Amino acid sequence: EAGVAQSPRYKIIEKRQSVAFWCNPISGHATLYWYQQILGQGPKLLIQFQNNGVVDDSQLPKDRFSAERLKGVDSTLKIQPAKLEDSAVYLCASSLRQTTSYEQYFGPGTRLTVT
């Protein structure tokens, strides 16, 4: 079974530029999550999708971050414009359904450096 795929693995941009990350969850997984992991901290949930609907985006900085999962499969997370404090690893995860949210399968992450 293929795991959660993310791209790119690394990205370096200057502040005020925009960037997009892509995630393809495990086939058949209805729930998809985006996390931000700042160095030395645990992952923090940014947004959770159930199929193509948003379940929780309470910690997403909506003035600069956006995410979509249009067909209920893969997803993109965008930052525009980026700030220095956005430097982090962005993790995508999926679970079979929302009620099994404890068993999430994580991708390798995208390491973003904003200079």
Next chain:
Amino acid sequence: GNSVTQMEGPVTLSEEAFLTINCTYTATGYPSLFWYVQYPGEGLQLLLKATKADDKGSNKGFEATYRKETTSFHLEKGSVQVSDSAVYFCALIYNQGGKLIFGQGTELSVKP
């Protein structure tokens, strides 16, 4: 609010040493508790879980017991191996379908 606190790392041990990584939580009610592990270059993966007080989760020689009286879920292993070197995250979910709340992670380095 709900939160998880782990002991700071890095923790450096010799092979076959005993491991304890402390984890305490703050939550209203009775959350479910988890340990996730992140091996170098890989994504996080679920290591073990416990869903109610006094439950013991176990996997790959690791164990953790859900202690409601001390609000703790310490991770233990009797004899670590070099291959156990990774970052370990304690986490909780407050209700079914809720979001995972992670601790800050503890890096473990095992030397041969």
